[in-house]
Amino acid sequence: MTEPRLKDEIERMKSDYEPLLPIEQKLIWFTFAAGVILLVALVLVSHAFVQ
Amino acid sequence: MPTQPKAGSQLDPMAMPIAFRQPSGRISEDWLAVCIGLLIFALSLGLLFGVDLLGWVVTTSVWTSPAKALVPASKQFAKLPAFLSLIGTYVFLLAILLIGAKALRANLPRFAASFTVFFFVSYGCWFLGNCAYLAATPDKRQALKIGWSLNLTNESGFIIALLAGLLIANLWPRACEKLQEAIRPELYIKTAIVILGGFLGIGALEQRQLATSIMFLGASAIIAAYLIYWPIVYFVSRRYFGFSREWAAPLSSGLSVCGVSAAIATGSAIKARPFVPIMVSSLVVIFAVVELMVLPFAAQHYLYGQPLAAGAWLGLAVKTDGAAVASGAIADSLIRAKALAATGVAYQPGWIMGVCTTVKVFIDVFIGVWAFVLAWVWSARIEPREGEKVKARQIWDRFPKFILGYVATFLLVLALGIAFPARVATIKASMAEANVFRALFFVMTFLAIGLLSNFRKLWQEGIAKLAGVYVLCLFGYIIWVGLLISWLFFHGVMPPVVKG
Numbered sequence: 001m002t003e004p005r006l007k008d009e010i011e012r013m014k015s016d017y018e019p020l021l022p023i024e025q026k027l028i029w030f031t032f033a034a035g036v037i038l039l040v041a042l043v044l045v046s047h048a049f050v051q
Numbered sequence: 052m053p054t055q056p057k058a059g060s061q062l063d064p065m066a067m068p069i070a071f072r073q074p075s076g077r078i079s080e081d082w083l084a085v086c087i088g089l090l091i092f093a094l095s096l097g098l099l100f101g102v103d104l105l106g107w108v109v110t111t112s113v114w115t116s117p118a119k120a121l122v123p124a125s126k127q128f129a130k131l132p133a134f135l136s137l138i139g140t141y142v143f144l145l146a147i148l149l150i151g152a153k154a155l156r157a158n159l160p161r162f163a164a165s166f167t168v169f170f171f172v173s174y175g176c177w178f179l180g181n182c183a184y185l186a187a188t189p190d191k192r193q194a195l196k197i198g199w200s201l202n203l204t205n206e207s208g209f210i211i212a213l214l215a216g217l218l219i220a221n222l223w224p225r226a227c228e229k230l231q232e233a234i235r236p237e238l239y240i241k242t243a244i245v246i247l248g249g250f251l252g253i254g255a256l257e258q259r260q261l262a263t264s265i266m267f268l269g270a271s272a273i274i275a276a277y278l279i280y281w282p283i284v285y286f287v288s289r290r291y292f293g294f295s296r297e298w299a300a301p302l303s304s305g306l307s308v309c310g311v312s313a314a315i316a317t318g319s320a321i322k323a324r325p326f327v328p329i330m331v332s333s334l335v336v337i338f339a340v341v342e343l344m345v346l347p348f349a350a351q352h353y354l355y356g357q358p359l360a361a362g363a364w365l366g367l368a369v370k371t372d373g374a375a376v377a378s379g380a381i382a383d384s385l386i387r388a389k390a391l392a393a394t395g396v397a398y399q400p401g402w403i404m405g406v407c408t409t410v411k412v413f414i415d416v417f418i419g420v421w422a423f424v425l426a427w428v429w430s431a432r433i434e435p436r437e438g439e440k441v442k443a444r445q446i447w448d449r450f451p452k453f454i455l456g457y458v459a460t461f462l463l464v465l466a467l468g469i470a471f472p473a474r475v476a477t478i479k480a481s482m483a484e485a486n487v488f489r490a491l492f493f494v495m496t497f498l499a500i501g502l503l504s505n506f507r508k509l510w511q512e513g514i515a516k517l518a519g520v521y522v523l524c525l526f527g528y529i530i531w532v533g534l535l536i537s538w539l540f541f542h543g544v545m546p547p548v549v550k551g
Contacts, residue, residue, distance in 0.1 A: 031277075
């Protein structure tokens with residue numbers, strides 16, 4: 001059995017570059033925006049009611 | 052979830068370290084950790100019925116004379132020679148782990164032999180770490196009749212175990228291979244976390260309001276790991292480093308969420324070849340070692356005025372359960388020692404480690420949910436496959452079961468303390484005995500993490516580009532955002548102070 005080598009994988013990724021799909025971009029920005037909004041909301045809640 | 056390797060995936064599973072292999076036994080390491088942790092917890096509660104079942108376990112105090120370092124945990128066993136106490140501890144651990152190894156379908160004679168060496172090397176490191184010149188805090192020097200010490204606390208035994216593991220893995224890889232069966236950091240740390248639940252339950256019993264606040268703040272802080280870290284790491288690895296989706300997703304989860312388990316769960320969720328999460332996991336372990344060596348000391352230096360923010364920061368920044376909880380334990384001792392020396396305030400032990408563990412446990416709880424979300428996005432939108440459905444059951448399959456053990460011991464101690472307030476002192480004594488095992492499992496985790504860190508082999512694999520993403524995102528983004536979030540949620544929240 002042959003073990004795939006990371007070096008070969010990196011070379012393969014260089015030649016077969018996969019561009020970011022629109023759905024990936026959506027996933028990235030939607031997740032990040034949700035994180036920032038939730039963070040602000042939870043910080044406000046924690047300062048108002050918890051600490 | 053079984054993976055369907057893509058064409059070209061031909062990694063020999065036997066070539067992987069045991070710690071990264073897919074489970075093949077009757078029970079997963081997760082459930083095994085729950086069983087072992089609960090067994091030790093239950094035995095320690097014998098004190099409530101007037102039976103001291105674990106008092107013989109060996110403890111190591113900070114020593115100037117090696118002959119006086121080892122003693123049995125309970126005064127009831129004061130006449131038991133220290134040597135027998137140590138052997139008894141070894142035999143007990145070997146016996147329960149052999150039963151576990153049988154359930155994991157490990158090679159029992161090989162496990163027994165490698166665990167014997169592994170245990171005594173671990174204990175040797177713990178013993179050295181308790182040397183007064185390394186461990187003693189300034190307030191203890193006079194009692195120990197020494198003029199100086201490095202003020203590293205007895206947790207320096209963990210650092211020594213890590214260094215010993217690194218040395219063996221990188222200088223004597225063949226010796227390391229012979230210990231393979233016993234190198235199970237996930238099993239050891241998960242067992243330790245189950246036991247830790249009871250120990251932290253004692254703290255929560257005495258400070259219920261603070262404990263409730265920490266739960267809420269810890270749960271809030273984890274949104275960082277999933278929603279703020281993950282998309283940026285994924286974007287950087289895809290856009291700037293040119294990694295394929297198959298590599299970028301496990302790498303982002305390993306770096307953002309919780310190291311090895313998250314990388315493996317994500318790899319399965321997006322149907323990556325097994326080779327991918329394994330390479331990522333190896334990298335995660337290496338960098339967890341670097342973080343473990345650096346961040347607790349940085350926390351001691353810069354955050355001793357905000358101890359709980361420091362604990363949360365380590366929970367958010369250090370990857371893998373073992374390294375995170377262990378760094379919390381080191382920081383707990385270092386920060387308390389520094390706060391005592393610099394400000395004269397003596398904080399109660401365990402709270403910094405408790406916050407770190409709480410944050411990490413909450414992160415772990417959601418690994419299954421996150422893997423489910425990624426599996427759905429990948430199968431429905433990114434790489435749709437006809438007739439393939441993502442089942443909600445995956446959330447339970449990926450749920451880290453050891454957390455159930457942690458929650459059970461925590462709640463049981465809390466409930467017992469509330470129901471029988473007159474027995475709180477006995478419950479404390481029980482947890483102190485169980486906690487000796489927790490420290491032993493911790494030190495074994497450190498040695499195991501070191502043993503898994505073969506820098507030379509990874510370098511030969513051509514890990515540099517993968518490490519580039521890791522260094523950039525970890526030290527340029529995750530650590531700083533984690534610090535900001537920990538400060539936002541935990542600044543001004545202080546651990547209780549030792550009375551008297």
